[in-house]
Amino acid sequence: MTTPSESLANLIAPRLVKEKLFLEEDALNYTAKIASGAMKPEDWLLAIEKAMNKDGAK
Amino acid sequence: MSAPSLISVLIENLRGSVRPFKLPFEKGKKLTIIYGENGTGKSTVSDAFDFLGNGNVGSLDRRGLGSTQRFWPSIGKTAGDVKVTLETTAGQCSVKIVKNDVAVTNTPLRPKVAVLRRSEILGLIEAKPADRYAQISRFVDVSEVEASEAAIRKLVLDKTAEYDTATTRVAENRGEIERFWKQAGSPSSNARAWAELEVQKDESHLDARKAAIDRLIAAWDRVVAHPQKVAGLSGQLEAAQAGQHEADKELEAITASVASDYLAVLDLLKAAQTHFLQHPNPIVCPLCESSEKVAGLAEEVERRIQSQGAYNKLEAARHAAATKATAVRSAKQRADDALSNAMADAVALSNYCNGSELPSDLDIPALPVPEDVTQWGEWIIENRPTRANWGIASDACVADKKFISTLRTSIAALKENEGRARELEALLPHIKATAELVARERKKFTDDILSAISLRVGELYEAVHPGEGLNKIVLALDAGKRASLEIATEFGGKKDAPPQAYFSDSHLDTLGLCVFVALAERDAPQDRLLVLDDVLGSVDEPHVERIIGLLYETLQKFRHTIITTHYRPWREKFRWGVLKPDQPCHFVELGAWAFDKGISLSGAIIPEIARLKILLVDPNPDVQAITSKAGVILEALLDFLTLQYGCAVPRRQGNAYVLSDLLGAVNGKLLMALKTEALDSAAGQVVATIQLKPVLDELAEIAQARNVLGAHFNSLAFDLYPPDGIRFAKLVETLSDALVCPDHGRPMKDTGSYWRNGGDTRRLHPLKKPS
Numbered sequence: 001m002t003t004p005s006e007s008l009a010n011l012i013a014p015r016l017v018k019e020k021l022f023l024e025e026d027a028l029n030y031t032a033k034i035a036s037g038a039m040k041p042e043d044w045l046l047a048i049e050k051a052m053n054k055d056g057a058k
Numbered sequence: 059m060s061a062p063s064l065i066s067v068l069i070e071n072l073r074g075s076v077r078p079f080k081l082p083f084e085k086g087k088k089l090t091i092i093y094g095e096n097g098t099g100k101s102t103v104s105d106a107f108d109f110l111g112n113g114n115v116g117s118l119d120r121r122g123l124g125s126t127q128r129f130w131p132s133i134g135k136t137a138g139d140v141k142v143t144l145e146t147t148a149g150q151c152s153v154k155i156v157k158n159d160v161a162v163t164n165t166p167l168r169p170k171v172a173v174l175r176r177s178e179i180l181g182l183i184e185a186k187p188a189d190r191y192a193q194i195s196r197f198v199d200v201s202e203v204e205a206s207e208a209a210i211r212k213l214v215l216d217k218t219a220e221y222d223t224a225t226t227r228v229a230e231n232r233g234e235i236e237r238f239w240k241q242a243g244s245p246s247s248n249a250r251a252w253a254e255l256e257v258q259k260d261e262s263h264l265d266a267r268k269a270a271i272d273r274l275i276a277a278w279d280r281v282v283a284h285p286q287k288v289a290g291l292s293g294q295l296e297a298a299q300a301g302q303h304e305a306d307k308e309l310e311a312i313t314a315s316v317a318s319d320y321l322a323v324l325d326l327l328k329a330a331q332t333h334f335l336q337h338p339n340p341i342v343c344p345l346c347e348s349s350e351k352v353a354g355l356a357e358e359v360e361r362r363i364q365s366q367g368a369y370n371k372l373e374a375a376r377h378a379a380a381t382k383a384t385a386v387r388s389a390k391q392r393a394d395d396a397l398s399n400a401m402a403d404a405v406a407l408s409n410y411c412n413g414s415e416l417p418s419d420l421d422i423p424a425l426p427v428p429e430d431v432t433q434w435g436e437w438i439i440e441n442r443p444t445r446a447n448w449g450i451a452s453d454a455c456v457a458d459k460k461f462i463s464t465l466r467t468s469i470a471a472l473k474e475n476e477g478r479a480r481e482l483e484a485l486l487p488h489i490k491a492t493a494e495l496v497a498r499e500r501k502k503f504t505d506d507i508l509s510a511i512s513l514r515v516g517e518l519y520e521a522v523h524p525g526e527g528l529n530k531i532v533l534a535l536d537a538g539k540r541a542s543l544e545i546a547t548e549f550g551g552k553k554d555a556p557p558q559a560y561f562s563d564s565h566l567d568t569l570g571l572c573v574f575v576a577l578a579e580r581d582a583p584q585d586r587l588l589v590l591d592d593v594l595g596s597v598d599e600p601h602v603e604r605i606i607g608l609l610y611e612t613l614q615k616f617r618h619t620i621i622t623t624h625y626r627p628w629r630e631k632f633r634w635g636v637l638k639p640d641q642p643c644h645f646v647e648l649g650a651w652a653f654d655k656g657i658s659l660s661g662a663i664i665p666e667i668a669r670l671k672i673l674l675v676d677p678n679p680d681v682q683a684i685t686s687k688a689g690v691i692l693e694a695l696l697d698f699l700t701l702q703y704g705c706a707v708p709r710r711q712g713n714a715y716v717l718s719d720l721l722g723a724v725n726g727k728l729l730m731a732l733k734t735e736a737l738d739s740a741a742g743q744v745v746a747t748i749q750l751k752p753v754l755d756e757l758a759e760i761a762q763a764r765n766v767l768g769a770h771f772n773s774l775a776f777d778l779y780p781p782d783g784i785r786f787a788k789l790v791e792t793l794s795d796a797l798v799c800p801d802h803g804r805p806m807k808d809t810g811s812y813w814r815n816g817g818d819t820r821r822l823h824p825l826k827k828p829s
Contacts, residue, residue, distance in 0.1 A: 021491055041212050
């Protein structure tokens with residue numbers, strides 16, 4: 001059964017993509033990490049910087 | 059895939075089940091109502107499901123017993139004897155106690171069970187906020203996401219601090235460069251432009267200038283060293299010459315003091331002495347080769363050499379004079395060399411000063427250097443300030459290089475910090491936006507869930523207490539505390555009122571039940587068995603039927619619901635088809651409990667119409683019993699119709715209406731309009747339409763059969779044919795079948811157009827009594 005954290009992470013990830021804060025492929029990878037509480041500051045930074053770089057490159 | 063249906067539960071040696079008790083479930087019915095007086099074993103049945111699903115016997119909790127496991131077995135039994143077995147369409151699952159642990163066989167079939175007991179109904183309402191949160195946390199506990207959220211918040215703090223540091227350093231770097239710029243006299247338009255140009259300049263000229271100055275200094279320092287050295291060596295020469303003079307004088311004095319012939323033959327005698335040392339026994343004189351006087355000749359030569367005693371002194375004086383002469387020559391050579399070197403260095407200095415290598419802005423000493431070295435001292439003193447300036451100029455070159463290096467470092471640091479600040483300036487909004495998004499979504503998520511639960515609780519509550527305005531229930535997390543849930547309502551216009559402070563016990567009980575149901579509904583109800591153990595305890599009469607109706611409506615979504623109750627009217631109204639559920643229902647009654655038989659079923663509760671039908675199919679029918687039963691059923695049906703339409707009946711003490719009163723009350727336009735529709739619930743189609751007037755008219759014609767045959771002993775009965783009683787009963791059966799569905803009861807729900815029952819298997823027209 002899906003836990004509340006998993007449900008919430010599944011809501012958060014697409015919102016991050018929509019706001020161009022995460023890349024779509026990273027959102028898929030990081031959803032489980034967000035849901036399990038394993039997301040570290042460096043993980044957030046990496047994902048955000050990748051989205052920024054890709055957005056900036058366009 | 060839907061969860062398998064229940065077939066039966068077998069309870070062995072658990073609390074009141076001193077004998078194995080098997081409760082069968084009717085096929086196709088997901089609602090089981092267990093009616094029993096107090097002490098019949100209802101709680102044991104609830105405990106059995108609690109044990110089955112949760113490994114607990116919750117009815118013993120909160121009774122001050124401490125650990126309750128030792129009280130789980132029936133009297134005279136041990137924990138190892140306790141066993142509950144659930145049989146489903148997919149197989150069996152058993153739960154028992156093995157070594158104080160709960161052991162499950164066929165775990166995949168172990169059901170999820172939620173139990174609400176009368177004693178626990180206020181648990182969530184009266185609990186402390188933290189305990190209340192614990193009960194609801196499985197829906198709103200997003201602590202894992204909160205941990206991830208803490209990480210992004212930390213990132214925001216770290217990067218903000220980094221940004222502050224970078225901007226602070228930028229300000230420091232700019233200030234530093236500004237100071238350098240001012241030190242340099244504020245050239246160029248601004249400090250930054252000046253610094254950028256400065257650090258790009260070629261520094262090699264500073265190295266060349268310093269090297270030229272250092273070489274000049276070295277040339278000067280070499281010249282400066284000469285006067286003292288030359289003077290020293292001149293002194294040494296003079297001393298050597300004086301020593302030579304003294305030695306010569308000593309030699310002259312010794313020579314003058316000895317005989318002149320002695321000196322004339324001294325060399326000859328010393329030659330003879332040397333010869334005799336090699337030929338100590340001569341046979342002839344080595345000079346004249348005469349053998350005369352040869353004896354003692356060597357001793358005579360030795361005696362004559364030593365004869366005047368001046369020989370050693372003379373030899374020493376001669377040696378000293380020679381040594382002194384050598385020293386004078388050496389000293390003279392050194393003095394000459396030093397002088398020569400001094401002159402060479404002086405020339406070199408002059409040439410260097412006059413050459414093109416030296417920076418033009420540099421002062422040079424007064425040239426030429428005096429030819430006489432003894433005059434250099436004064437010349438050096440005169441030019442010493444110039445020499446000091448060369449040192450300053452050389453040091454200035456080093457300082458200039460260091461300054462540029464520092465400036466370059468400052469510019470590089472400024473650029474690096476500006477770059478870092480720019481990066482962070484671009485990054486920070488994204489990080490902050492991410493943190494805000496996560497926080498916003500998390501709050502919305504929990505708020506939405508709590509809001510949905512609150513709304514549902516309010517809906518359920520309103521269904522039980524319609525129009526009381528007590529349905530604005532709010533469940534909210536306390537923002538100031540972790541894992542703390544507040545419950546509030548609106549009472550008498552006062553918002554955020556704790557219901558515990560304002561609600562009656564009965565209202566609180568209802569609220570507790572509504573909260574429990576609202577939460578249970580959210581927790582995969584299709585997989586869950588719901589057990590409500592005697593939860594109607596303190597609910598007052600007007601609300602009981604509404605609660606029962608509420609339970610009927612809301613519990614359909616659960617896999618199976620077991621409700622235990624000692625509320626007798628429920629049992630009776632079920633018998634008469636008044637309180638029928640929306641879903642098919644299995645209603646059983648427990649018999650009196652006893653040590654020798656334990657829990658027992660007293661049999662299914664059979665509706666009265668079903669009993670009448672049983673009587674009617676008897677090949678040897680009991681007419682009296684049939685007409686009696688039919689008469690009571692007809693009274694119940696007419697009571698329903700007259701109440702539903704507000705028909706006029708004679709007013710009597712205690713509303714004790716008789717059959718004729720009720721039959722006469724259904725008349726006129728209403729009688730003409732009355733009809734029922736029977737529907738196939740699966741297809742949702744009307745399968746039969748029955749006008750009630752013909753049935754009621756015919757019943758009115760033979761109504762006296764009931765009194766004559768079924769109500770009293772009287773002789774009139776002897777004149778009537780038994781078939782009249784049977785006919786009366788069959789008409790009642792027809793009327794009952796038209797109005798009452800065996801599963802879903804009477805049509806008592808207002809659709810706005812007609813009345814329908816819970817399963818929409820019977821519809822009654824019209825909705826209102828025609829005027």
